[in-house]
Amino acid sequence: MLERLRAAVSPYIGRILDDALSGKELTTKDAVALLKAEGPDLHALLQAADLARKEDVGDDISYVVCRNINFTNVCYVGCSFCGFARHRDEAEAFDRSDEELLAKCKDAVTRGATEVCIQGGIDPNKDHHDYRHILTTIKGVYPELHIHAFSPEEMDHAHKKSGMPLAEYLRWLVDAGLGTMPGTAAEILDDDVRKVLSPNKLMTGRWIEIVRTAHSVGLRSTATLMYGHIEQPEHVANHLGILRSIQRDTGGFTEFVPLGFIHEKNTLYNHMGARAGATMNEDLRMVAVSRLFLRPWITNIQVSWVKMGIKLGQMALCSGANDFGGTLMEESISRESGSDHGENTPAEDFRKYIREIGRTPVERSTTYQVLRRFEDPALDPPSLEPDRQVELSGPERWRDGSRVRDIELPTPNLNGY
Ligand code: SF4
Secondary structure (H helix, E strand, O other), rough: OOHHHHHHOOHHEEEEEEHOOOOOOOOOOHHHHHOOOOHHHHHHHHHHHHHHHHHHHHHHEEEEEEEEEOEEEEOOOOOOOOOOOOOOOOOOOOEHHHHHHHHHHHHHHOOOOEEEEEOOOOOOOOOOHHHHHHHHHEEEEEEEEEEEEEEHHHHHHHHHHHHHOOHHHHHHHOOOEEEEOOOOOOOOOOOHHHHHHHOOOHHHHHHHHHHHHHHOOOEEEEEEEEOOOOHHHHHHHHHHHHHHHHHHHOOOEEEEEEEOOOOOOOHHHHHOOOOOOHHHHHHHHHHHHHHHOOOOOOOOEEHHHHHHHHHHHHHHOOOOOOEEEEOOOOOHHHHHHOOOOOOOHHHHHHHHHHHHOOOOEEEEOOOOOEEOOOHHHHHOOOOOOOOOOOOOOOOOHHOOOOOOOOOOOOOOOOOOO
């Protein structure tokens, strides 16, 4: 039986998977082949990535308790995949005051957050002082809160306004309380693709320059990639190759987060002919190939539950990934593009989903230090979420909460048929 399963895997894919599992670095050509794997090859790829995950980081699955804060949605960059940006004169445009930012931080801390993730649109009226002011305002009241903020696009914008050398500018933000940088605005690191997705955004060379310089001053970052639109496997493989070579030199990436394209409400899909996001196979392949290609340099592979949903996220965590991402508490960027997977996954829900797939939940810091390991569900702390109101439907008399019924679970029995 097992021999038949093995024989169904094509020799070329089998050789690449053997190489990956024996610790050889895969080539971009290998990655392209894996990114096209189907049928038995795909199943073998997912299993190999799961084995590699176990060897690299063990069976724990981590998450971080964090809150997203988008300080403004005013933006004139015009990325074709973005449903979040608004122009200043539009009714839904916002620009959060200091009081609003602090109220969101207070809510985050009350709900157990160790991190706030702060990103916004590129408002031409904002400069480097505005970005620094956000950091000092938050750190002034919540010195313990880790600030994960400002994508390379935001760094590019504010750095140009500052007139400072890049390294000096980044250190200036670190001194004001910046903890780590999101490695977003990467999309696909290929200028031909970028010119279609976002011709006004920073190009590949500048993204690399900002990330490498950040790492060189001790400012670590995540690494991301957006897939499921107009890119081809070769673009993805080259992108992974760029990330791996940066990590080899700097060691500054904390994790890799593949982000599926959310297509429903944006121009790229509706007017420019992009694919309608990734298929399930593409989602799983992406995670599995990341694990095999990036090892041993980047060993934390995160699933985005906002993009994939919980159940596919669980499947991805059985196909090479080891991190469930953040609780988020509030999420606008994917929601505005049409994602309907929610905005908040409380820590207790993460623990439940992780245990459902037979693994152990771990709360981590932004930089992957283990804060708490939750081996025994009986010892889990109480929820820090505000009361959840459950809305019942059905005939009115069934909804009466005072009539809670104890049920006796039936004992199953094999009947021999
Ligand atoms: S992705 Fe960012 S930079 Fe691009 S339009 Fe949206 S908010 Fe602006």
